[in-house]
Amino acid sequence: MAVPFPDIPWLQGFDKPCRFEGEVRNLIVHGEVPKQLDGTFFRVMPDPHISPSYHENGIHYIPFDGDGNVSAFRVKDGHVDFRQQYVKTERLVKEREARQSLWGRYQNPYTSHPCVRAAIESTANTNVVYYHGNLLALKEYTLPYSLDPVTLETRGYWDFDGQISSRSFTAHPKVDPKTQELVCWGTQAKGPGTTDCCYFALGPDGKKTEECWFQNPFCGFLHDAGVSEDYVALMLVPMRVDIEKMKKGGLHYYYDHDLDLHWGLVPRRGSDATKVRWFTWKNSFPTHTANAYQEVGPDGEVEKVFVETVLAQGNVLPFFPEENRKDNSPTISNIKIQLVRFCFDLKAEVPTDGTYQRLSDPEVLLDLPCEFPRIDDRFTGQKQRFIFCATAHVTGEPNSLSLVGSAGLNSYTMVDLSLGKVEHCLFRPNSLVQEPCFAPRSKDASEGDGFLIGLVNRLDTMLTEMVVIDTKNFSKPVAVVEVGLRLRQGLHGNWVEASEME
Numbered sequence: 001m002a003v004p005f006p007d008i009p010w011l012q013g014f015d016k017p018c019r020f021e022g023e024v025r026n027l028i029v030h031g032e033v034p035k036q037l038d039g040t041f042f043r044v045m046p047d048p049h050i051s052p053s054y055h056e057n058g059i060h061y062i063p064f065d066g067d068g069n070v071s072a073f074r075v076k077d078g079h080v081d082f083r084q085q086y087v088k089t090e091r092l093v094k095e096r097e098a099r100q101s102l103w104g105r106y107q108n109p110y111t112s113h114p115c116v117r118a119a120i121e122s123t124a125n126t127n128v129v130y131y132h133g134n135l136l137a138l139k140e141y142t143l144p145y146s147l148d149p150v151t152l153e154t155r156g157y158w159d160f161d162g163q164i165s166s167r168s169f170t171a172h173p174k175v176d177p178k179t180q181e182l183v184c185w186g187t188q189a190k191g192p193g194t195t196d197c198c199y200f201a202l203g204p205d206g207k208k209t210e211e212c213w214f215q216n217p218f219c220g221f222l223h224d225a226g227v228s229e230d231y232v233a234l235m236l237v238p239m240r241v242d243i244e245k246m247k248k249g250g251l252h253y254y255y256d257h258d259l260d261l262h263w264g265l266v267p268r269r270g271s272d273a274t275k276v277r278w279f280t281w282k283n284s285f286p287t288h289t290a291n292a293y294q295e296v297g298p299d300g301e302v303e304k305v306f307v308e309t310v311l312a313q314g315n316v317l318p319f320f321p322e323e324n325r326k327d328n329s330p331t332i333s334n335i336k337i338q339l340v341r342f343c344f345d346l347k348a349e350v351p352t353d354g355t356y357q358r359l360s361d362p363e364v365l366l367d368l369p370c371e372f373p374r375i376d377d378r379f380t381g382q383k384q385r386f387i388f389c390a391t392a393h394v395t396g397e398p399n400s401l402s403l404v405g406s407a408g409l410n411s412y413t414m415v416d417l418s419l420g421k422v423e424h425c426l427f428r429p430n431s432l433v434q435e436p437c438f439a440p441r442s443k444d445a446s447e448g449d450g451f452l453i454g455l456v457n458r459l460d461t462m463l464t465e466m467v468v469i470d471t472k473n474f475s476k477p478v479a480v481v482e483v484g485l486r487l488r489q490g491l492h493g494n495w496v497e498a499s500e501m502e
């Protein structure tokens, strides 16, 4: 018998698991969905299919846990059709058979039922990326699950026909629009607790083009990166992994206030681990990157790499334990979160005392709490003009996120870096936004000319709406589409043109 979900904030109210699988044709549209849009907006949410009740020391649920439930909004001729399916991971299949939870604490197999400790850990709940005829459902400590991009049926756990030697695959691979490569990496690449890291790339034909193995300075949280034409800048957040703590029932991560933020700059060509260059900055937490690009000197050498990212001045994931906390360490209610640009100076001298090169303070691009930065993906790796993100406008209070995740993110923002102009699309009270993505008006439209697509959770009606915003008139959506369901806070998603999937 399926028992009720426990009475904890992440699993009640709007975030009570949705658990819906199926199809709704012809979603009701208010306004007009632009006829130029012909493609699919894919997104995924962690959506526990059953109460996470298995753990001998009691329930400890965090919002990144839960089975990946993939939504697809097919947009064509001004109509929107909706489909949603769980990824049929080994975990979901085994727990459905058992009709009970078998997995324990987040990313800690030592706390799972003995019969599943050797099973694939993936919930496939973090991102969905289209690649070479497959929709990849990603969770960063395992390889992807491949889905049929039309039906969303699960094809299976996929190692790219044996080409991937890393045991893990990032949830944030980037597509280089010039080479059409999928630029990837695996962290804890030889298993949980290992410092092994693997950079690799896959060509548009499905074949691996690059692979480089190296060691991270410590075993930590390596979630996202910036990708320029010649480098991958991996961000190693000061969240440590300690296998001994996990064996005792602890969580996978703990935030260490005494540890610096580290960045690993990995050349995209070649496999020489000694070419990986590490940089540090003060203890802080970059969450997601918008983009990266590089500057080349007169001799053709890359002199600088720039990475634009959301940056929090401390731990933004308070559900993970902390160590070495200081009296003045920020809390989740007063933490500073900004959109910034780091500069990696490759011509500066490398320290000879065994320490890493120190980064200068980053330039602030947007001084407003924000998350989920996106760009016009046709400009990945190039110096781009626009950044879109979800932002928090807190009336009458200092700009701070009151809670992690969607709480507080109530608007979409477009930053024009060329003109220094910022525009917002604010929603009515009791609305929270999910990650947006950008769809160009046409194949050859200029950068940023197109539409921002995202989901808005209406806490008053307990329903989700899909909104489409024309970037030429950013303040108000041109279409509000009734999903007719409550879609709890998702993680990531992408717009895929129909022509790309043909």
Ligand SMILES: [Fe+2]
Pocket: 126, 171, 172, 223, 224, 288, 491, 492
């Ligand atoms: Fe992410």
